[in-house]
Amino acid sequence: xxxxxxxxxxxxxxxxxxxxxxxxxxxxxxxxxxxxxxxxxxxxxxxxxxxxxxxxxxxxxxxxxxxxxxxxxxxxxxxxxxxxxxxxxxxxxxxxxxxxxxxxxxxxxxxxxxxxxxxxxxxxxxxxxxxxxxxxxxxxxxxxxxxxxxxxxxxxxxxxxxxxxxx
Amino acid sequence: xxxxxxxxxxxxxxxxxxxxxxxxxxxxxxxxxxxxxxxxxxxxxxxxxxxxxxxxxxxxxxxxxxxxxxxxxxxxxxxxxxxxxxxxxxxxxxxxxxxxxxxxxxxxxxxxxxxxxxxxxxxxxxxxxxxxxxxxxxxxxxxxxxxxxxxxxxxxxxxxxxxxxxx
DNA sequence: CTATTTGCAAACGATTTGCAAAACA
DNA sequence: TGTTTTGCAAATCGTTTGCAAATAG
Numbered sequence: 001x002x003x004x005x006x007x008x009x010x011x012x013x014x015x016x017x018x019x020x021x022x023x024x025x026x027x028x029x030x031x032x033x034x035x036x037x038x039x040x041x042x043x044x045x046x047x048x049x050x051x052x053x054x055x056x057x058x059x060x061x062x063x064x065x066x067x068x069x070x071x072x073x074x075x076x077x078x079x080x081x082x083x084x085x086x087x088x089x090x091x092x093x094x095x096x097x098x099x100x101x102x103x104x105x106x107x108x109x110x111x112x113x114x115x116x117x118x119x120x121x122x123x124x125x126x127x128x129x130x131x132x133x134x135x136x137x138x139x140x141x142x143x144x145x146x147x148x149x150x151x152x153x154x155x156x157x158x159x160x161x162x163x164x165x166x167x
Numbered sequence: 168x169x170x171x172x173x174x175x176x177x178x179x180x181x182x183x184x185x186x187x188x189x190x191x192x193x194x195x196x197x198x199x200x201x202x203x204x205x206x207x208x209x210x211x212x213x214x215x216x217x218x219x220x221x222x223x224x225x226x227x228x229x230x231x232x233x234x235x236x237x238x239x240x241x242x243x244x245x246x247x248x249x250x251x252x253x254x255x256x257x258x259x260x261x262x263x264x265x266x267x268x269x270x271x272x273x274x275x276x277x278x279x280x281x282x283x284x285x286x287x288x289x290x291x292x293x294x295x296x297x298x299x300x301x302x303x304x305x306x307x308x309x310x311x312x313x314x315x316x317x318x319x320x321x322x323x324x325x326x327x328x329x330x331x332x333x334x
Numbered sequence: 335c336t337a338t339t340t341g342c343a344a345a346c347g348a349t350t351t352g353c354a355a356a357a358c359a
Numbered sequence: 360t361g362t363t364t365t366g367c368a369a370a371t372c373g374t375t376t377g378c379a380a381a382t383a384g
Binding site for chain 1 (some may be wrong): 337338339340341342344348349
Binding site (some may be wrong): 139 | 242252254256257258276278285287289291292295296299300303304306307308309310311313314315316317318319322
């Protein structure tokens with residue numbers, strides 16, 4: 001269980017890389033530094049939680065670009081290893097910037113009521129995947145792990161029956 | 168790590184409940200026993216791995232019913248706690264029958280090449296969720312966990328460069 | 335100048351929904 | 360018979376794609 005020791009609440013995994021460093025990574029892979037590309041990276045840079053393509057699109061006010069351009073760029077960035085995709089089971093892709101070199105592996109705790117997201121450092125015990133791989137003859141085993149529950153505010157609201165929407 | 172001790176390869180978590188027992192559960196909740204409903208349950212009963220709506224639809228040969236009917240019934244059955252939904256990150260819902268009363272909690276190991284699926288009994292360490300919930304002030308915490316990798320056959324094919332599709 | 339990238343519009347695939355007819359209880 | 364469920368068709372929603380014009384290097 002990596003990093004499971006400390007008590008960091010809502011650890012702001014804010015990847016505060018300067019935009020210049022991000023565009024430099026594009027150059028390295030001989031990818032063009034375009035307006036939409038920079039704008040997208042800038043939006044990601046300012047979000048410490050996974051964002052959807054639509055959210056990125058909405059966040060691009062003046063620098064606005066086509067939704068298709070965002071979809072295409074997220075693919076490109078993912079292939080370059082600059083962003084990571086997360087799935088919360090609602091069929092909508094969510095993205096987070098990956099810090100250069102850093103071990104970006106982590107998970108989330110999502111409130112099923114208000115969609116509040118907490119970044120989680122804890123993970124499976126050391127060697128878990130290797131043992132699983134060995135036991136079933138698999139190689140290159142990875143995993144997707146996300147937690148769901150009711151956040152403090154929402155569970156309180158639910159118990160007091162405050163703003164319940166129950167029929 | 169529950170059940171992580173034994174060496175059951177491909178444990179056939181075949182939920183061999185008689186169809187009559189399944190329809191009985193429908194009755195209990197005062198839901199009508201219709202043709203499509205029985206056919207769907209029968210298909211699920213014979214599959215020990217999660218199946219998609221389309222697969223269920225295809226498996227319904229003569230008893231065939233509309234795809235919309237399957238979607239609606241899966242919702243109903245999920246609400247009744249008779250089936251569980253799994254997401255492998257490809258935006259397609261997959262379903263498995265839940266045995267009456269039994270602790271049906273489990274995960275999967277999916278081959279990213281040939282889509283072969285292995286049911287996994289192993290899970291997070293005891294108390295993991297509770298600790299996480301407590302640490303972040305959440306309640307009712309659950310999780311989604313799926314593993315991905317290359318199965319024996321596919322990883323061997325990959326290393327020998329047999330039927331590679333790499334450009 | 336040339337390969338890459340973008341905008342636009344149309345295509346796609348999974349899923350949902352409105353509605354009248356059909357079927358269970 | 361009255362309510363639930365179904366089939367059919369159309370609508371939605373996230374995502375992908377073809378193509379010609381715009382653009383970075």
